[in-house]
Amino acid sequence: MRRKEIIPTPKTKFVRVRCPECSQESIIFNAAKSEVKCKHCDEVIATTTGGLANITAEIIEVIE
Numbered sequence: 001m002r003r004k005e006i007i008p009t010p011k012t013k014f015v016r017v018r019c020p021e022c023s024q025e026s027i028i029f030n031a032a033k034s035e036v037k038c039k040h041c042d043e044v045i046a047t048t049t050g051g052l053a054n055i056t057a058e059i060i061e062v063i064e
């Protein structure tokens with residue numbers, strides 16, 4: 001009998017955020033591999049930590 005290996009994967013999802021600078025909404029990926037900037041004003045709204053992104057903007061909604 002073989003047992004199935006369960007490999008844990010980090011939860012990646014899209015989140016809707018509000019930029020603290022211009023209050024415009026953006027949809028960003030929470031496992032971004034690089035810095036994410038607001039497309040409206042160029043403010044950095046998420047930084048990468050090597051794994052999940054560190055989102056500095058206000059999260060409005062998590063899109064599953």
Ligand SMILES: [Zn+2]
Nearest residue numbers: 019022038041
């Ligand atoms: Zn902005």
